[in-house]
Amino acid sequence: MLLTSVLLILQETLEAALLISILAVLSLQNGYRMLWLIPGFMVGMVMALLYAENMETVSGWFEYVGQELTNASLQTAIALVLLPLAWMLGKAFEIGEKVSRDARTPRKSSWGVLCAMAVALAVTREGSEILVFLQGFLGQSDQARPVAIGSAIGFGIGLSVGLLLFYAQLPLRGPLTRWIPLVLLALYGGNMMSQATLHLIQADWLQSGPALWDSSAWLPEQSVTGRLLYALVGYESSPSAVQAVSYAVGTLAVVGAALAGRKYA
Amino acid sequence: MRGTQMMINGMRSGPRHSISTRLWSGLLLTIATKTLLAATPIIEIEIRDHLFIPSQVEIPADTKVKLVVKNLDPTPEEFESYELNREKVISGNSKAVIFIGPLPPGEYPFFGEFNPKTAQGKVVVN
Numbered sequence: 001m002l003l004t005s006v007l008l009i010l011q012e013t014l015e016a017a018l019l020i021s022i023l024a025v026l027s028l029q030n031g032y033r034m035l036w037l038i039p040g041f042m043v044g045m046v047m048a049l050l051y052a053e054n055m056e057t058v059s060g061w062f063e064y065v066g067q068e069l070t071n072a073s074l075q076t077a078i079a080l081v082l083l084p085l086a087w088m089l090g091k092a093f094e095i096g097e098k099v100s101r102d103a104r105t106p107r108k109s110s111w112g113v114l115c116a117m118a119v120a121l122a123v124t125r126e127g128s129e130i131l132v133f134l135q136g137f138l139g140q141s142d143q144a145r146p147v148a149i150g151s152a153i154g155f156g157i158g159l160s161v162g163l164l165l166f167y168a169q170l171p172l173r174g175p176l177t178r179w180i181p182l183v184l185l186a187l188y189g190g191n192m193m194s195q196a197t198l199h200l201i202q203a204d205w206l207q208s209g210p211a212l213w214d215s216s217a218w219l220p221e222q223s224v225t226g227r228l229l230y231a232l233v234g235y236e237s238s239p240s241a242v243q244a245v246s247y248a249v250g251t252l253a254v255v256g257a258a259l260a261g262r263k264y265a
Numbered sequence: 266m267r268g269t270q271m272m273i274n275g276m277r278s279g280p281r282h283s284i285s286t287r288l289w290s291g292l293l294l295t296i297a298t299k300t301l302l303a304a305t306p307i308i309e310i311e312i313r314d315h316l317f318i319p320s321q322v323e324i325p326a327d328t329k330v331k332l333v334v335k336n337l338d339p340t341p342e343e344f345e346s347y348e349l350n351r352e353k354v355i356s357g358n359s360k361a362v363i364f365i366g367p368l369p370p371g372e373y374p375f376f377g378e379f380n381p382k383t384a385q386g387k388v389v390v391n
Contacts, residue, residue: 004381055341056356064362067353129343132354133379136341202351204305204329204364221347236350 001143005150006157008133012126013158014231016044019078019122019188021166023085023115025181029173030092032111040116044123051124052131065203072199074125079192079250081118082185083257085111089182090261186254191234193250194243201240211238305331305364310386312336312355315377317386326370326390332363342384346375349388366390 020037027034051058051070059067088111130151137147172180200206216237220226229235234247308330311318315338324330336342339357346352349368355361365373368390377384 004379008378055354056359059354059356059359059361064360067361129354132341132356133343136357136379140340198350202353202364204331208367210367210369216348237347238350240350 001137002146002150005133005137005147006154009130009151009154010158011227011231012130013155014161014228016119016122016126017158017162018165018184018232020119021162021169022181022184022188023118024166025169025172026085026089026185027111027115028170029178029181030089032108036112036116036119040119041123043116044120045127047120047124048127048131051128052135055128055132062203065205068199068203069205071125072196072203074121075192075196075199078118078121078125079189079196079253081114081121082189082192082254085114085118086182086185086254086257087261088114089185090258090263091265093178093258094262094265182254182258186251186258187233189254190247190249190251194234194236194239194247197243197246201242206242208240209242210240212241212244214238305329307331307333309333309335312338312342312377312384314338315340315342315380315383317375317377317384320386321389322386323389323391324366324368327367329364329366332365333360334363335360341379343378344375345378346373346388348373349375351375352378 020041024034024037026032027036055067057066058070062069088108134147134151137143140147169181169184172178197206201208214237219229219235219237221230221235221237226235226237236243239247306324306328308322308324310322310332312334322332334344334353334355336355336357336359341357342355344351344353344355344361344363349365351363351365353361353363365388368388370390373388373390375386375388
C-alpha cells in the first residue's frame with residue numbers, strides 16, 4: 001500500500017505542479033507578482049473537497065457519466081483560461097523588447113486572477129482523486145499508516161519535481177529561450193484538450209476511431225518515462241485521431257493567442 | 266453481351282418491384298440493422314475484496330461495449346487501463362459505467378489503481 005500511495009499521489013501531484021511551475025516562471029519573467037498561488041491553491045482544495053465528498057452523486061449524473069463530463073469541463077476550462085494568459089504574454093514579450101527591462105509591463109490584476117483560476121481548476125481535478133483515495137483508506141486501521149507515509153512521500157516528490165521544473169525554467173531569459181515556458185504552457189493546453197476529449201469518448205458522447213498509432217512496444221505508458229511524459233505532456237501510446245486533433249487544437253490555440261497578443265501589443 | 270441480356274431477362278422473369286419499393290426496403294433494412302447495432306452490449310463486473318469478478322471478460326471485435334462496474338467494497342477503487350485508455354474513480358458501494366471499444370482483437374489488461382496488487386483483470390477482444 002505504501003508504494004501504491006507514493007505512485008498515486010505523485011502522479012496526481014505532478015500535473016498541477018507542472019502548471020504552477022510554468023505560471024510561476026512566466027510571472028517572474030514578465031514582472032507579474034505571484035499573489036495568485038496561495039488563493040488559487042486554497043480555492044482548488046475547497047472545490048476538490050466538495051467534488052470528492054459528492055463523487056458518488058456526481059458519478060450518477062447523465063446515466064452514470066457525470067464524472068467524465070465534470071472532468072472534461074474542468075479540463076476544457078483550464079485550456080480556455082490559458083488563452084487570455086497567452087495573449088497577455090505575447091503582449092508582454094513585445095513590450096519587453098521595446099522598453100527597458102525594469103519597465104516591462106504594467107502589473108495587471110487580471111493576470112493574477114487568471115493564474116489563480118487555472119491553478120484552482122487543476123487542483124480541483126487532481127486533488128479530488130487524491131482525497132477520494134485518502135478518505136477511503138486512511139479510515140482503514142491496518143492501512144492508515146502506509147497510506148499516510150506513502151502519500152507524504154508522493155506529495156514530497158511531486159513538490160520537489162515542481163520546484164526542479166521551476167528552477168530549470170528560471171534562467172530562460174534569452175531572446176529565444178524565454179519562449180520555452182510558453183511552449184510548455186501550450187503543450188499543457190493541448191494535454192488538457194486531449195484528456196477532455198478522452199473523457200467524452202469514455203462517456204460515449206464522442207465516437208472514437210481506431211488508434212492513430214501504437215507506440216506501447218517501445219515506450220509503454222506504464223513505464224516510469226511513460227508516466228512522467230503522460231503527466232508532463234499528455235503522452236498516450238495509442239491515441240485516437242480525435243484525441244490527437246484536440247491536442248493539436250489546444251496547443252495551437254495557446255500559441256495563436258500569444259502571437260495575436262504580440263501583434264496587437 | 267449475350268450474358269448481360271440473359272441477366273436482364275432473368276431479372277425480368279422474377280417478381281417485379283418498382284425501384285422505389287427496392288429503395289424503401291433497402292432503407293428500412295439499413296435502419297433496422299443500425300438499430301440492432303446501436304443496442305450496445307452490456308458487460309457487468311463486480312469488485313469484491315479488491316478483486317475484479319470476473320477477472321476476464323470477452324467482447325466482440327469492432328463493437329462498442331458498456332462496462333458496468335459495481336464496487337461492492339466499502340472502499341473506493343479506480344478502474345484504470347493503459348491499453349484501453351480508460352480511468353475512472355468508483356466510490357465504495359456504488360456503480361460506474363465505462364464505455365470501451367470498438368477495438369481490434371487482442372488482450373487489454375485493466376487494474377484497480379488503489380489496489381493494484383490484487384485488482385487485476387483483462388478484456389479479451391475476439
